[in-house]
Amino acid sequence: MDRATFARSTAFFHDSSASSQAAPGLPGGRVDFIDKVDSFTYSDFFRDYLIPNRPCVFSAKLTEDWGSRRSWVTRDGKPNFEHLLREFGEAVVPVARCDVREYNSHAKEQLPFREYVRYWQDYIRNGYRSSRGCLYLKDWHLSRAFPEQDVYTTPVYFSSDWLNEYWDAVAVDDYRFVYMGPKGSWTPFHADVFRSYSWSANICGRKKWLLYPAGQEEFLKDRHGNLPFDVTAPGLQDRRVYPRYSQSQPPLEIVQEAGEIVFIPSGWHHQVYNLEDTISINHNWVNGCNVAIMWCFLQDELAAVQREINQWKDPMDDWHLQCQLIMKSCTGIDYKEFYNFLKVIAENRISVLEKGLDEEASAQNTSKAAISTLGMLHAVFDLKRTVKVLTSLSANEDFKKLDLTSLSPPPEALLHHLKAAIDTALL
Numbered sequence: 001m002d003r004a005t006f007a008r009s010t011a012f013f014h015d016s017s018a019s020s021q022a023a024p025g026l027p028g029g030r031v032d033f034i035d036k037v038d039s040f041t042y043s044d045f046f047r048d049y050l051i052p053n054r055p056c057v058f059s060a061k062l063t064e065d066w067g068s069r070r071s072w073v074t075r076d077g078k079p080n081f082e083h084l085l086r087e088f089g090e091a092v093v094p095v096a097r098c099d100v101r102e103y104n105s106h107a108k109e110q111l112p113f114r115e116y117v118r119y120w121q122d123y124i125r126n127g128y129r130s131s132r133g134c135l136y137l138k139d140w141h142l143s144r145a146f147p148e149q150d151v152y153t154t155p156v157y158f159s160s161d162w163l164n165e166y167w168d169a170v171a172v173d174d175y176r177f178v179y180m181g182p183k184g185s186w187t188p189f190h191a192d193v194f195r196s197y198s199w200s201a202n203i204c205g206r207k208k209w210l211l212y213p214a215g216q217e218e219f220l221k222d223r224h225g226n227l228p229f230d231v232t233a234p235g236l237q238d239r240r241v242y243p244r245y246s247q248s249q250p251p252l253e254i255v256q257e258a259g260e261i262v263f264i265p266s267g268w269h270h271q272v273y274n275l276e277d278t279i280s281i282n283h284n285w286v287n288g289c290n291v292a293i294m295w296c297f298l299q300d301e302l303a304a305v306q307r308e309i310n311q312w313k314d315p316m317d318d319w320h321l322q323c324q325l326i327m328k329s330c331t332g333i334d335y336k337e338f339y340n341f342l343k344v345i346a347e348n349r350i351s352v353l354e355k356g357l358d359e360e361a362s363a364q365n366t367s368k369a370a371i372s373t374l375g376m377l378h379a380v381f382d383l384k385r386t387v388k389v390l391t392s393l394s395a396n397e398d399f400k401k402l403d404l405t406s407l408s409p410p411p412e413a414l415l416h417h418l419k420a421a422i423d424t425a426l427l
Helices: 002-013 042-050 067-071 081-088 113-125 163-168 216-219 292-310 319-331 333-354 359-362 366-374 374-397 411-425
Strands: 031-035 057-058 092-102 105-112 134-142 176-181 186-190 195-202 205-212 254-258 261-264 268-274 278-285
Touching: 002 042, 002 374, 031 254, 042 057, 057 319, 067 176, 092 113, 105 113, 105 134, 105 186, 113 134, 134 186, 163 333, 163 366, 205 216, 205 261, 216 268, 292 319, 292 333, 292 374, 333 366, 333 374, 333 411, 366 374, 374 411
Parallel strands: 031 057
Antiparallel strands: 057 261, 092 105, 092 134, 134 176, 176 278, 186 268, 195 261, 195 278, 205 254, 205 268
């Protein structure tokens, strides 16, 4: 991060209202295409897309050196099934049934990867028809299961990735996924986990994206406050069921070609179709620009849980704890883990600022290496944003009702350390 970008980002986020998800108007309803990636810097991306929370598409030049672009794809641009079977045939993978709705998503099952590929090949031979319906391999943690594979390298633009930095540190989960599906497979209308950013790279095939800027989803809710499953369904025209639909803007449409990467901003709802047999790689990620949006989302989620079980508030001694447990089961995180998330992010940056990064540490900790690569000013920006959100969390009444004695260091001590580290770095 250069000094001009640091100054601009600090000024932008100085106003607490800057945590809003609202997106600026896009000229002509177009999404920018970044073709000259060699001259497009991290600061350019940070300034023009992360801060204003705007989508863009990167050209296939950004992925041309990836191992998956070479070995997972045949010469005619199709999935290289034989190679994939050799490398991953014994894996068990999550598969969605695109013809079966389950709540507001598709029904899921686990299949051996070998069986899924054989299904896919038969599906193609039968003219994209099968008695099993349309099956879509989704949310496969391939990088975690096969870390030795030369699949891809995360582009520098997406390297400030707090979600995966934290979950790698606690060795519990990650938000790096592979998707593989036939022509016609699709993902229903949704926003990403924690209202995170996402980036999605097509290894082969083509996708169509329908994007709605943050806030537009309010006009798409039915009279009960529920979002649609399929935003293209004719039923949305029924004003008795969707009374505000006429106020919504048409979606931004992207057709993503092989090799291209789509950047989806924080809180933007979207629906995605595979126009051809397609393989893609996706990360969900959070950083200093959208961590306040994540915090707002968690507060909204807790409030929804509290409304649902409000009738049990008086007779239940540990009602506040139960609300946290329910929220974690639904979203994957509660307030105390969110504190630990902020702590890990902060301590990694303090370590780099105070101790620097030698080559041995870089080899052992890729997260700290990424922090060092992005520079001291980026680390300071991250700490400033952490202080902002941690201050809000510490003052939150629901957080203060929890047993915080297990948190180490206590929130007040961590805040003091962060502020001191920022002051020292800026001397």
